[in-house]
Amino acid sequence: MNIFNKIEKELIDIVSEKKKELKLIQLNNFKGITVESPPQEFDFDLSSNIALILGKTNGIKPFELASNIKKLVILKSKNIETIEVAGPGFLNIKLTSQFIYQYILDIIKFDKNYGSSINDKSFNIEFVSANPTGPMHVGHCRGAIYGDVLSNLLKFNGNKVTKEYYINDYGNQIINFAKSVFLRIREIKYQEKFPADSDLYPGQYILDIAEEIINSHPKLSFSDFKKDYELLAEESLKYSMKLIKSDLKKLGIQHDYFFSEKEIVKKDLVNKAIKILEKNDYIKEGYLDPPKGDDTKNWIKKKRLLFKSKLFGDDTDRALQKNDGTWTYFANDVAYHLDKVSRGYDFLINILGADHTGYIKRISGAVSALSQNKIKLECRVCQLVKLYKKGKPFKMSKRAGDFISAQDLLKEVDKDSIRFMMLNRSNDMELDFDFDKVLEKNKENPVFYVQYCYARINSLFNTLKINLKDPLIYNGKDFNLNSYEIRIIRKIFNWPKVIETASKKFEPHRIPFYLYDLATLFHSYWSKGNEDENYRFINNGVIRNTKTLFIIKSLSIVIENGMNILGVSLPKKM
RNA sequence: GCGCCCUUAGCUCAGUUGGAUAGAGCAUCGGUUUUCUAAACCGAGGGUCGUAGGUUCGAAUCCUUCAGGGCGCGCCA
Numbered sequence: 001m002n003i004f005n006k007i008e009k010e011l012i013d014i015v016s017e018k019k020k021e022l023k024l025i026q027l028n029n030f031k032g033i034t035v036e037s038p039p040q041e042f043d044f045d046l047s048s049n050i051a052l053i054l055g056k057t058n059g060i061k062p063f064e065l066a067s068n069i070k071k072l073v074i075l076k077s078k079n080i081e082t083i084e085v086a087g088p089g090f091l092n093i094k095l096t097s098q099f100i101y102q103y104i105l106d107i108i109k110f111d112k113n114y115g116s117s118i119n120d121k122s123f124n125i126e127f128v129s130a131n132p133t134g135p136m137h138v139g140h141c142r143g144a145i146y147g148d149v150l151s152n153l154l155k156f157n158g159n160k161v162t163k164e165y166y167i168n169d170y171g172n173q174i175i176n177f178a179k180s181v182f183l184r185i186r187e188i189k190y191q192e193k194f195p196a197d198s199d200l201y202p203g204q205y206i207l208d209i210a211e212e213i214i215n216s217h218p219k220l221s222f223s224d225f226k227k228d229y230e231l232l233a234e235e236s237l238k239y240s241m242k243l244i245k246s247d248l249k250k251l252g253i254q255h256d257y258f259f260s261e262k263e264i265v266k267k268d269l270v271n272k273a274i275k276i277l278e279k280n281d282y283i284k285e286g287y288l289d290p291p292k293g294d295d296t297k298n299w300i301k302k303k304r305l306l307f308k309s310k311l312f313g314d315d316t317d318r319a320l321q322k323n324d325g326t327w328t329y330f331a332n333d334v335a336y337h338l339d340k341v342s343r344g345y346d347f348l349i350n351i352l353g354a355d356h357t358g359y360i361k362r363i364s365g366a367v368s369a370l371s372q373n374k375i376k377l378e379c380r381v382c383q384l385v386k387l388y389k390k391g392k393p394f395k396m397s398k399r400a401g402d403f404i405s406a407q408d409l410l411k412e413v414d415k416d417s418i419r420f421m422m423l424n425r426s427n428d429m430e431l432d433f434d435f436d437k438v439l440e441k442n443k444e445n446p447v448f449y450v451q452y453c454y455a456r457i458n459s460l461f462n463t464l465k466i467n468l469k470d471p472l473i474y475n476g477k478d479f480n481l482n483s484y485e486i487r488i489i490r491k492i493f494n495w496p497k498v499i500e501t502a503s504k505k506f507e508p509h510r511i512p513f514y515l516y517d518l519a520t521l522f523h524s525y526w527s528k529g530n531e532d533e534n535y536r537f538i539n540n541g542v543i544r545n546t547k548t549l550f551i552i553k554s555l556s557i558v559i560e561n562g563m564n565i566l567g568v569s570l571p572k573k574m
Numbered sequence: 575g576c577g578c579c580c581u582u583a584g585c586u587c588a589g590u591u592g593g594a595u596a597g598a599g600c601a602u603c604g605g606u607u608u609u610c611u612a613a614a615c616c617g618a619g620g621g622u623c624g625u626a627g628g629u630u631c632g633a634a635u636c637c638u639u640c641a642g643g644g645c646g647c648g649c650c651a
Contacts, residue, residue, distance in 0.1 A: 032592090039594065049593065056631070087594045088631070131651070173651055199650095261651095288649080304649075315577065315647075322649045329651050357578050358646045383579075384644075425587075428579055430644070432586070441613050444600065452613060463610055494590080501590060513588060517598080527615035531606065538610045574613075 001110060002117065002496040003103060004046065007093065008035040010077055011050055011069070018072050022065065026057045037494055044084065044092035045100075045490060051089040062089030100489060101479040107492070107554040108472075112564075114557055115499045119158040124340055125151050127351035128248065128255070129166040132240045133177040134203055136247045136406040139353055142431065143382045145422045145567075147351040148253045149508040150380075152565045157503045162345070163255045166336060169237050170261040171329060177201055177240075178225075178232040184210035185222045209239045247406040252415050252567045259339070261332050269335040270327050273370065274305070274320070276338065282308050282369040288319060307334070312365025334366045341371045348377045349506070354384055380506055382427050388434040413438055416568045420447040423566060424512045446516045450559065451571055453519035456526060457556045458572040464543055468556060474546040484525035484535070485551045491518050495558050508565070515562045522555060 012030050015022065033054075038047035051066035058065075066089040073091075074083055079099040084092045107114045127147025130140045151161045180201040186192040188210055194202070213235050222228055248254070264270065277283045286306050304321040307330070320331040340348055348367060352359070360379040367377035387394040387404055394404070409418060417438040424446055425431045441448050461468045481489065495514070502510040529536035536544065543549055563570050 034590090034593090036590065036593090039597095041595080047594090052593080052631080062631080090594065133651095168651060171651060290648095300649080302649085313577095319649050324649090326649095328649065333651095354579080354645050356646080360578080381579075381645090429587080430580080443614075446599085448613075452611090456611070456614090460610055497590065504591080509588090510590085513598085517588095520598085523614060524616085526610080527606085527612080530609065530612080530615070533609090536610065541610095574611090 001106060001114060002500070003493045004035040004497060007046055007079070007095075008033065008048070010079065011035070011048055011073065011091075014073055014076050015050065015054070015069060021072070022068055023060060024054060024058050027054070028057050037490060038090070038092055040487070042086065042092055045095045045493070046093040047086075048091045048093070049089075051085075051091060055089060065089065066091055097479040097481070098476070100481070101476045101550075103493075104489070104550050104554050105476075107557060108550070111557055112561060114554075115495045115561055116156050116158060117496065117500060120160075121346040122160040122162075122344070123151075123154050123347045123349060124162045124164055124343070124345040125154075125349045125351065126164045126166055126340075128244075128253075129168070130244055131168050131173060132237050132244065133173055133201055134240055135205055135243045137403040138385050138387060138406065138409055138433070139382070139403075141247075141251060141406050141409065141418065142385050142422050142427075143351045143353055144248060144251060144253050145419050146380070146382055146427055146508065148251075149419070149423055149511075149566055150349070150351075150506055152567060153499070153503055153508050153511070156561070156565050157499060162257055164257045164259060164340075165255045166333075167241065167258055167260045167262075168329075170265055170332065174233055174237070175229075178229055178236055180206050181209050181213065181232055181236045182222060182225050182228065185214055188214060189222065205240070205243065209236050212239065247410070250410050250415060251406070251418065259336060261336070264332050264335045264339075265327075269339065270320075270331050273335040273338040274331075277307065277334075277366075277369055280369060280372070282311070283320075284308060284317070286317065288316065307362065307366060307369075309362040309365045312361055312368065314361040314365060318362045330362065333363060334370070337363065337367050337377070338370050341367060341375055345375070348375060350377060350379045352379055352381050354381055357381055378506070380427060383430045385422075385431045385433050388432055388437075390436050391434065394435065409435075416451075417445070417447045419566060420450075420512055420568050423509050426507065426509050446512060447568065449523075450512075450515045450519045450563070451568075452574055453522045454556065454559050454563075454570045455572060455574040456522070457552055457559075460537055460552065463538060464541075464549075466549075468553065472546065472549055472553065474550065479547055481547065481551070482535070484521070484528060485548065488518075488521045488525065488551055488555055491521055492554055492558055495561075511562050511565060515559060518555065518558060522552075 012033070015024070016027065019027065030050075031053075033048070033050045035046050035048045038044050051069055052062045054060075055062035055065045063085060066085040070083040070085055070091060073080055079095055080093055081096045082094045086092050125147050128136070128140055128144045130136050136144070147163065151163050154161050176199045183192070183194050183200065184206050187194050188207070194200075213232065216235075217231070220228065220231075225232075274283065284306055285303055287301055287303060288306070290301070300323050302323060304319055304325075306317040307320055309318045310316065318330055319328050320334070322328055337348070350363070360381075364377040364379055367375060412435055421433060421438050422431065438445060438447065443449050458468060466472075498510050498514045502508055525535070526537075537548055537552075538544065560570060
């Protein structure tokens with residue numbers, strides 16, 4: 001259902017068949033030949049560079065070749081109405097109205113699948129994976145929504161997707177987390193002052209956890225941290241995972257699978273991974289340089305197991321063991337990724353925050369090493385989110401300490417606006433998020449603008465007393481579109497291409513931009529009726545032209561499909 | 575110092591795996607409402623695509639140089 005591919009194939013078939021007549025010797029498998037939308041000022045449905053490419057490889061003037069192709073195509077193609085040769089040798093194409101009519105019928109028939117192409121790959125997407133030592137912050141939200149929508153997008157395109165969350169519930173941070181809760185309990189019970197220590201977690205939520213643990217264990221005295229550690233760690237982890245899951249749910253996100261680092265340690269999965277790496281010569285024993293900077297007080301020069309990540313372009317080989325011989329975070333993560341590899345996905349994707357960029361080479365190197373280069377781990381980074389309120393930077397949070405939590409955000413802004421706005425930017429650009437602007441009900445707010453377009457469509461159908469989902473009756477004769485309808489349908493032609501590009505490049509932000517453009521075309525058509533009666537949809541309570549309803553219905557399908565992928569709701573009335 | 579990302583209109587950003595005269599929104603200026611929702615629309619001005627080279631029919635897009643901004647550079651997680 002991709003009109004560009006369809007016409008491209010038609011052009012290629014005709015040119016192949018008439019190769020001799022066109023004096024073509026080298027076809028070069030038609031590499032580099034495209035069919036695209038021409039710039040709007042040309043007023044054509046499609047354009048192709050076929051004559052430019054083939055002209056070059058065959059030493060024929062592109063313009064001349066284009067003219068010859070044009071003659072043949074007009075003669076042979078049932079779908080193409082006219083062709084104009086333009087510029088250096090582009091073919092600008094107008095389709096027949098019958099072909100366009102059939103295409104719209106297909107859109108309506110495909111409905112929820114319009115734009116989807118057939119794929120059957122399996123993906124594992126690991127995202128969020130926020131440390132379970134506290135609530136999610138705004139930066140996590142961006143990665144969370146990016147990962148979720150990327151999953152929706154890949155699913156829409158026919159793939160299988162597992163959404164996964166890795167819980168870092170092991171190591172020093174958990175000890176510090178439990179200790180913070182312990183000290184808050186001491187503070188509440190015995191009025192001991194909570195120390196100012198940068199390793200500890202000071203946030204208000206620690207007090208909440210402390211309160212809860214005191215209430216659920218009234219008999220405990222909390223005199224010895226070591227003795228109570230297991231209990232404290234377990235309860236605190238449970239509590240913060242509950243917070244995180246509740247935030248995710250409020251954002252409309254549900255993971256399929258939660259994988260715990262603790263399980264890796266318990267089952268000793270690291271040894272299994274190390275063996276595979278050893279066998280393939282990716283491991284060595286060696287020394288590392290002392291860390292840069294002046295913070296070398298805990299550093300010991302010691303021989304230890306290293307992963308040869310230099311082989312994968314990393315700055316240095318990476319430690320798998322700590323001073324005491326236990327595994328590093330990285331070693332556990334390697335074991336975790338072995339588990340993912342062994343589950344047989346076609347592709348692995350990790351969504352990371354900007355502060356983890358330096359980790360990419362070592363972990364994707366590990367996946368290549370573990371899978372004998374059969375599986376590639378793709379890592380995508382979400383850049384920082386800068387918060388604004390009424391145009392001014394907005395930083396501190398009372399509850400969480402030094403960051404704005406997801407809850408702070410969700411308290412003021414609805415899920416739909418957050419999701420749309422977080423995606424309304426390429427993921428590798430910093431994002432300015434203004435608390436107030438996303439709630440405005442006007443054109444400045446793209447969420448509103450697209451939703452309003454859909455509400456207007458519903459209003460139109462309501463006025464006509466037609467159900468948007470009911471079949472339309474029309475014989476398809478005289479399917480001549482006005483300039484507004486042509487612009488809309490040309491935009492709709494592009495939808496499958498947007499999906500294809502967005503999936504291939506993991507760039508879901510293309511969808512909100514596209515939907516905004518599409519909404520603009522509709523609002524423009526709608527308003528034209530204000531100045532010119534001939535453009536009003538309704539005349540004496542009935543539709544002026546049924547063909548218009550076809551166009552608008554197919555437009556509504558694209559908006560529905562797009563917003564479904566984004567996970568943003570579409571009110572019928574506003 | 576090193577690595578990754580970014581630099582496009584006054585501001586915030588798109589730019590279809592190299593295509594035609596580089597596009598939106600905001601801001602500025604000017605217009606549209608006895609109507610199917612003006613919560614909208616139409617028009618105008620505004621650009622050496624950070625710099626300097628290179629690759630070719632053709633570069634914002636690919637390669638190299640330099641400048642500016644962000645993030646990271648532990649045996650932490």
